[in-house]
Amino acid sequence: MTAIEIRNAQVYDPAQKIDGEVKDILIEKGLIVSEIKSKKKKVINAKGNILMKGGVDVHTHIAGSAINSARLLRPEDKTFIWKKTENTHSGTGFSCPTTYLTGYRYAQLGYSTLQEPATSPLKAKHTHDELQEIPFMRKQALLLMGNNLLAAQYIHDKDFDGLTDYCSWMMDRTKTNGLKLVAPGAYLSWIWGGKKTLPNSLVPKVDVTPKDIISGLEKTAEALNLPHPIHVHLNGMGYYGNYESSLAEMKVAKSRMHVAHLQFSSYGGNSWGEFESKADEIIKYVNGNNKITFDLGQITHDKTTTLTADAPFEQYLSFLIREKWNARDVEFEHGTGVVPIHYHKDNPVNAVQWAVGLELALLAKDLSRVCLSTDHPNAAPFFRYPRIIYWLMDKKSREKYADESHKAIADRTSLYSIEREYSLYDVATITRYAPAKILGLKDTGLTEGSVADVSIYDLSRGIEEGFSQTDTTIIGGDVVAVKGEITASFSGSLTHHKMDGENKKLEEKLDTFFKNYYSICLSNYGVNL
Numbered sequence: 001m002t003a004i005e006i007r008n009a010q011v012y013d014p015a016q017k018i019d020g021e022v023k024d025i026l027i028e029k030g031l032i033v034s035e036i037k038s039k040k041k042k043v044i045n046a047k048g049n050i051l052m053k054g055g056v057d058v059h060t061h062i063a064g065s066a067i068n069s070a071r072l073l074r075p076e077d078k079t080f081i082w083k084k085t086e087n088t089h090s091g092t093g094f095s096c097p098t099t100y101l102t103g104y105r106y107a108q109l110g111y112s113t114l115q116e117p118a119t120s121p122l123k124a125k126h127t128h129d130e131l132q133e134i135p136f137m138r139k140q141a142l143l144l145m146g147n148n149l150l151a152a153q154y155i156h157d158k159d160f161d162g163l164t165d166y167c168s169w170m171m172d173r174t175k176t177n178g179l180k181l182v183a184p185g186a187y188l189s190w191i192w193g194g195k196k197t198l199p200n201s202l203v204p205k206v207d208v209t210p211k212d213i214i215s216g217l218e219k220t221a222e223a224l225n226l227p228h229p230i231h232v233h234l235n236g237m238g239y240y241g242n243y244e245s246s247l248a249e250m251k252v253a254k255s256r257m258h259v260a261h262l263q264f265s266s267y268g269g270n271s272w273g274e275f276e277s278k279a280d281e282i283i284k285y286v287n288g289n290n291k292i293t294f295d296l297g298q299i300t301h302d303k304t305t306t307l308t309a310d311a312p313f314e315q316y317l318s319f320l321i322r323e324k325w326n327a328r329d330v331e332f333e334h335g336t337g338v339v340p341i342h343y344h345k346d347n348p349v350n351a352v353q354w355a356v357g358l359e360l361a362l363l364a365k366d367l368s369r370v371c372l373s374t375d376h377p378n379a380a381p382f383f384r385y386p387r388i389i390y391w392l393m394d395k396k397s398r399e400k401y402a403d404e405s406h407k408a409i410a411d412r413t414s415l416y417s418i419e420r421e422y423s424l425y426d427v428a429t430i431t432r433y434a435p436a437k438i439l440g441l442k443d444t445g446l447t448e449g450s451v452a453d454v455s456i457y458d459l460s461r462g463i464e465e466g467f468s469q470t471d472t473t474i475i476g477g478d479v480v481a482v483k484g485e486i487t488a489s490f491s492g493s494l495t496h497h498k499m500d501g502e503n504k505k506l507e508e509k510l511d512t513f514f515k516n517y518y519s520i521c522l523s524n525y526g527v528n529l
């Protein structure tokens with residue numbers, strides 16, 4: 001691995017409060033160093049270009065059974081074709097790209113760390129298999145536990161030691177990094193015929209509420225000292241008028257909660273006809289409560305694919321927009337649904353949704369608690385990040401876009417009244433520093449000794465164009481992309497939070513549970529890494 005000297009870059013690194021200072025960045029043996037010792041080095045002249053740490057995506061659906069269902073359901077999504085090159089495989093897919101293509105496109109954007117936010121325990125082997133195939137990236141996955149029958153029974157019995165042992169064992173067996181709750185209790189309720197689940201609804205058979213589930217798993221995450229807080233997709237996500245139930249569930253947090261794709265949970269109105277933004281109410285609460293971090297789930301008006309473990313919502317959505325869908329039931333662990341969607345700028349609901357995400361980002365006071373996301377591919381494919389950055393940085397551009405969209409933006413959101421424009425430092429915060437910190441990563445910036453994940457951008461091409469394709473992407477000290485061309489081929493790394501998986505007494509209990517309820521036996525369960 002050749003050492004690299006990057007000269008005269010304009011550096012943005014919130015971890016060290018560096019805001020545009022022109023500096024040289026030195027890389028040797030995959031790390032940032034203060035001095036290069038080897039005689040041989042590659043020199044990159046970055047004069048006039050900006051430099052940031054590699055991007056970190058805290059919430060992107062890139063591997064496992066749900067995205068695979070989406071690939072199968074949507075042959076018409078294969079409008080984007082990547083041809084094989086000397087260093088790359090071929091690939092296809094616009095909103096549901098194949099595994100290799102996912103890595104290539106993230107590398108072009110200057111990203112280096114990705115979190116798959118939802119794997120079911122039973123499908124964890126598949127998730128890891130696909131994560132492994134995504135080139136270059138540092139990858140990890142969260143474990144779906146918010147509708148797990150056994151977890152709900154432990155919570156009902158107020159057996160938090162039992163719940164903690166079970167989660168520890170499950171995370172060890174599935175090699176995951178944290179706990180994900182998707183509409184806690186909603187799927188368990190739905191499979192027994194329950195209707196829309198609210199924060200205080202009693203889930204049939206297990207007699208717990210979504211609030212009980214959130215509270216129980218939050219206590220567990222803290223007891224296990226997990227680096228990442230519970231990662232919650234709130235009940236009511238995607239429905240009009242959901243902001244009150246969103247607030248009620250966020251208020252359960254006693255220590256830490258990461259709220260996924262908050263845009264989808266910030267709506268007012270008593271019908272689709274009255275659909276309006278409640279971003280102001282939601283962000284007021286978040287600004288005043290530093291226990292909450294969130295990612296955006298920003299919409300662009302694209303033809304994309306929704307996929308979520310909130311299967312009841314997907315059933316509703318497929319009827320609402322008259323689209324095909326598929327659903328999967330993963331035994332007593334959770335469900336999944338997939339529905340294609342085309343967000344239109346001239347549709348009042350989709351226009352307001354677009355503004356809600358921007359309002360949240362622009363009204364947030366503490367950006368170290370905010371992460372850029374599109375809940376890829378739910379609100380938009382991830383490679384639309386540069387477009388969103390442009391809207392955040394340029395008031396004129398977002399107002400021009402709003403002028404061309406449905407007038408509901410003017411009538412039912414506060415977007416036009418917001419003057420704020422993001423700086424490059426702000427962009428580095430929501431795409432690097434905040435997500436790295438929230439994931440609990442050791443390296444959040446470019447300090448000496450940290451991993452050499454570095455992105456250089458030429459913004460003289462324009463903000464959207466410049467962020468769409470790095471001048472150079474370096475991951476772990478290797479140059480992986482130059483001006484859009486992929487220049488390396490390696491598989492990146494998979495990490496998980498190491499847990500104690502030794503628990504004979506629990507395994508005896510689980511063995512009986514598996515024999516009674518699972519389609520496989522306990523010894524075939526989980527991932528060997």
Ligand SMILES: [Zn+2]
Pocket residue numbers: 059061117260261308375378
């Ligand atoms: Zn998601």
